[in-house]
Structures are given as C-alpha cells and as structure tokens.
Amino acid sequence: MDKDTSKIRALERWCLEQADDCRKVHGLLLDENSRLKLAKAIGAAVQRASLKLACLARGEDPQGAWGPSDWPLMRPIRAGAPIERRSVRFDELVKGWMSERRPVEKTVYEWSRALRQLSEFLGHDYAGRLTADDLIAWKESLVAADLRPKTVRDAKLTPVRAILQWAVDNRRLPSNPAERVTIDVKVKSAESKRSFTDEEAAIVLRAALREKDLVRRWVPWLCAYSGARLAEVCQLRVQDILQIDGIWCMKFDPEAGSLKTRSSERAVPLHPAVIECGFLDFVASVKTGPLFAHPSPDKFGSRGGNGTKMLGRWVRSLGLKDERISPSHSWRHRFKTLGRRYQLAPDIVNAVTGHGKRSVADRYGEFPMEALRQEIAKIPAVSIS
The missing domain is CATH 1.10.150 (DNA polymerase; domain 1)
Structure with a gap:
C-alpha cells in the first residue's frame, strides 16, 4: 500500500469513528449504509471547514465558491430511512x-x-x-x-x-447496554442469614414481655408468629387490627405506609399466642391512629427504618451477637422454617408472609381466612417459662 492510499484509509477510519461517536451521543439507529453516509458527511464538513479556513487565511471571501447547493450529503434523509432517537437524559x-x-x-x-x-x-x-x-x-x-x-x-x-x-x-433507546452486565454474587454459608432458633426466639420474646416500650414489647411477638416484615408491623394502625369472617387479623394496607411488593398487601390471622398475651387489650387502649407512634416516620413516611435500628440494637444487647442473625429478618426466616417443620401448606405460608406468586396456578382462587388461621395455629407457642 502506497503512502497516499494509507492516508486515505486512515481518514476513512477516522470518519467512521466520528460517525459512531455521533450516533452514540444522539441516540441514532443506523444501518451500515446510513453509517457510511454519516461518515462521508462528516468528512465533507471537515473538508469544507478546511477550505474556508484557507480562504480566510488568504483574506478571501469563501461564500461564493462553496455554498449549500454543493453539500448533497448534508440534506435530510428521505422518508423510510432508519428512525433517529433524539438524545435522552x-x-x-x-x-x-x-x-x-x-x-x-x-x-x-x-x-x-x-x-x-x-x-x-x-x-x-x-x-x-x-x-x-x-x-x-x-x-x-x-x-x-x-x-x-x-x-x-x-x-x-x-x-x-x-x-x-x-x-x-418505549422506543427511547435502540438497545439496553446493561442487559448482560452482571456480577457474581456468592454468599458463603457462614455468612448467610438464618432463622432464630427456638432458644434464641425464647430469649427475645421473654425479654419483650418485660418491656414498657411498645415497639420492643409487641413488634417481636407479631413478627415471630406471622413472618411479617418488621417495617410492615411498625406501621400498623388501630383500624388495621380487625375481624374478617369472625377471625382477628392484622391487615397490611398501603394506606398505612409503603409496602415492598404487590403481594405484601394482605391480611394475616393473629396467632393464638399473640391474642393470649393481651395484644387485643393493647389495641383497644390505643383508640385510634398508629399502634406504634414511636419510632417516628422517616422521610418516606415509614416507621420501619427507625424501628429496625432500634430493635436491632436491643436484640444485640440481649447477647445475640451472631452476624448471621438479622434482628428484624430472622423472624421471617424462622416462620418459613417452622412452616416446613410442621408441614404447613407452602402456598399458604407464602400468602401469610406476602411472598410473590411463583406460577400461574398460584394466581387462581383466594385464601379463606379460616384456612390461613388453621395453618398458622399448627405452629406451637414458644416456651418462655
């Protein structure tokens, strides 16, 4: 390849690179033919700029000899050409x-x-x-x-x-560059979160009975016998404790505060152990409004964030230092474990905990409150004596 040909090839590559950069900046959808047209247009624009600069350097007026009629590559692309995507932020x-x-x-x-x-x-x-x-x-x-x-x-x-x-x-971008960008997430067995054991559950629930703080007194009990998320329990209101089909339940309602998923909106029967320890008497004493006015809501209106921090410190103070224990989420793990131990129907366990439906079949039918109550009652009360 001679020297002149080598220069031409280098200029062609440069124009194509500039065309590719232009396509990315403006979000254009281009086939190969349109890409070549854009590269040629860029080359022509650079050439025009060079000629104009040369004319100006000689003190000449560049307008007469080089006008828009000589720029065919810069004319609008005809209808039917690939759709352009304007640059979006x-x-x-x-x-x-x-x-x-x-x-x-x-x-x-x-x-x-x-x-x-x-x-x-x-x-x-x-x-x-x-x-x-x-x-x-x-x-x-x-x-x-x-x-x-x-x-x-x-x-x-x-x-x-x-x-x-x-x-x-929605045709704002031609492709998703993040589609195949992933990261390998491997959790060592020694680091994975686990359930509260029977002994650990007894330590927490026994300590809760002695508490005057309402969050520490009742939230662990409600989580222990429902597998509910701590944030869901912290934002319960008086009207969310009600009877459905004659069964006392707690209802997780998005009007009380944000819920994690669509499946999180649900009603869960109160376990007999929760009723026997006086929870309904406590609800009656509150009259109206949130059951747990403390902790205060965060900037999203949720009491769960501050409640998680408060209960986390309290549970650790009871001597439960294992990092695999999540002071708030280990109740949820435990409920799943107890569901397997006492052979609760898996679909009912998911309905109680608010886990999403995994198959089309799961979306059929409803869950009668009596059916939920019967399954929950299979879990025995924790021995705290």
Missing part, C-alpha cells in the same frame, strides 16, 4: 418509567440515586452515549470502593438495567 427516562410503573417513593429515591451516581461516574447524563464498557467500568469502581457484590447487583445494576429496558420497550 437519564432523568427523562426515570420520570417516564416512574409515571408508568408508579413505584413507591423509596424506590424512586433509591433508583434515581443510582442513575445519578452513574452519571457522575460518566461525566455526562446522556443515556444514548452509555455503553456496556461504561457499565463494566462503573461496576469495577463500585467493587473497588468495597461495596458488597449483592449491593452492586441489587442497588446499582438492577435499577439501571430496568430503566434502560423501559426506554428500549
């Missing part, structure tokens, strides 16, 4: 996704924050410029900052992937 996608999906306020806050962090890492907020390589570099920076792989996956990559997929589904 991350916050535009978040707003579109939010208006359609209507997530809870906490999810909006956390997912928006993840997109902002990505934007800060990139140095721009144009979704059309984002590549898989960018996301891999961001992932590596998060790992280098000592974030746990599970946090990187669930709190960072998952929001980005979901919002970008919404953009693809």
Whole structure:
C-alpha cells in the first residue's frame, strides 16, 4: 500500500469513528449504509471547514465558491430511512418509567440515586452515549470502593438495567447496554442469614414481655408468629387490627405506609399466642391512629427504618451477637422454617408472609381466612417459662 492510499484509509477510519461517536451521543439507529453516509458527511464538513479556513487565511471571501447547493450529503434523509432517537437524559427516562410503573417513593429515591451516581461516574447524563464498557467500568469502581457484590447487583445494576429496558420497550433507546452486565454474587454459608432458633426466639420474646416500650414489647411477638416484615408491623394502625369472617387479623394496607411488593398487601390471622398475651387489650387502649407512634416516620413516611435500628440494637444487647442473625429478618426466616417443620401448606405460608406468586396456578382462587388461621395455629407457642 502506497503512502497516499494509507492516508486515505486512515481518514476513512477516522470518519467512521466520528460517525459512531455521533450516533452514540444522539441516540441514532443506523444501518451500515446510513453509517457510511454519516461518515462521508462528516468528512465533507471537515473538508469544507478546511477550505474556508484557507480562504480566510488568504483574506478571501469563501461564500461564493462553496455554498449549500454543493453539500448533497448534508440534506435530510428521505422518508423510510432508519428512525433517529433524539438524545435522552437519564432523568427523562426515570420520570417516564416512574409515571408508568408508579413505584413507591423509596424506590424512586433509591433508583434515581443510582442513575445519578452513574452519571457522575460518566461525566455526562446522556443515556444514548452509555455503553456496556461504561457499565463494566462503573461496576469495577463500585467493587473497588468495597461495596458488597449483592449491593452492586441489587442497588446499582438492577435499577439501571430496568430503566434502560423501559426506554428500549418505549422506543427511547435502540438497545439496553446493561442487559448482560452482571456480577457474581456468592454468599458463603457462614455468612448467610438464618432463622432464630427456638432458644434464641425464647430469649427475645421473654425479654419483650418485660418491656414498657411498645415497639420492643409487641413488634417481636407479631413478627415471630406471622413472618411479617418488621417495617410492615411498625406501621400498623388501630383500624388495621380487625375481624374478617369472625377471625382477628392484622391487615397490611398501603394506606398505612409503603409496602415492598404487590403481594405484601394482605391480611394475616393473629396467632393464638399473640391474642393470649393481651395484644387485643393493647389495641383497644390505643383508640385510634398508629399502634406504634414511636419510632417516628422517616422521610418516606415509614416507621420501619427507625424501628429496625432500634430493635436491632436491643436484640444485640440481649447477647445475640451472631452476624448471621438479622434482628428484624430472622423472624421471617424462622416462620418459613417452622412452616416446613410442621408441614404447613407452602402456598399458604407464602400468602401469610406476602411472598410473590411463583406460577400461574398460584394466581387462581383466594385464601379463606379460616384456612390461613388453621395453618398458622399448627405452629406451637414458644416456651418462655
């Protein structure tokens, strides 16, 4: 290859690279023919600029000899050419996704924050410029900052992937660069969360009976015999303790505070042990409003965050130091364990705990409150004597 040919090839490669950068910045959908047209247009624009600069350097007026009629490659592409995607910003996608999906306020806050962090890492907020390589570099920076792989996956990559997929589904972006960007999350058996044992459950429930603080007194008992999330219990109101088909229940209602999933909205029969220890008398004494006015709600209106911190410190103070114990979530693990031990119907256990339906068959029919009560009653009361 002679010297002139080599220069031409280098210029062609440069024009193609500039065309690819232009496509990413403006979110364009281009086939190969349109890509070549764009590269030629860029080359022509550079050539025109060079000629104009040369004319100006000689003191000449460049307008007469080089006008728009000589720029055929810059004319609009005819109808039928690939659709262009205007450049969109991350916050535009978040707003579109939010208006359609209507997530809870906490999810909006956390997912928006993840997109902002990505934007800060990139140095721009144009979704059309984002590549898989960018996301891999961001992932590596998060790992280098000592974030746990599970946090990187669930709190960072998952929001980005979901919002970008919404953009693809709604023709805002041509593809989802996060589609195959993942991180290996391996939890060692020694680090995985576990249930409270019978002995540990007895320690907590026995201590709760001596408590004057209403959260420490009642929340552990309600969680222990229902597998409910601590945040759900902390935001119960007086009207959420009611009779359904003659059975005393606690109802988890989104009007009381945000719930994690659609399946979380449910009613759960009170276990006989909870009733026998005087819970209904306590409810009657509150009259109206939230059962647990303390702790105060956080900025999302949930009492669960502050309640989790308070109960976490209290449970640890009882001598339960094993890091595999989650002071709030180990009750949920325990309820699942007891469901297997006493052979409760798995679908009813899921209905009680508010876990999502796993198959089409699970979506058929309802769960009569009597059926839920019968299964829950199979779990014996913890011996606290």
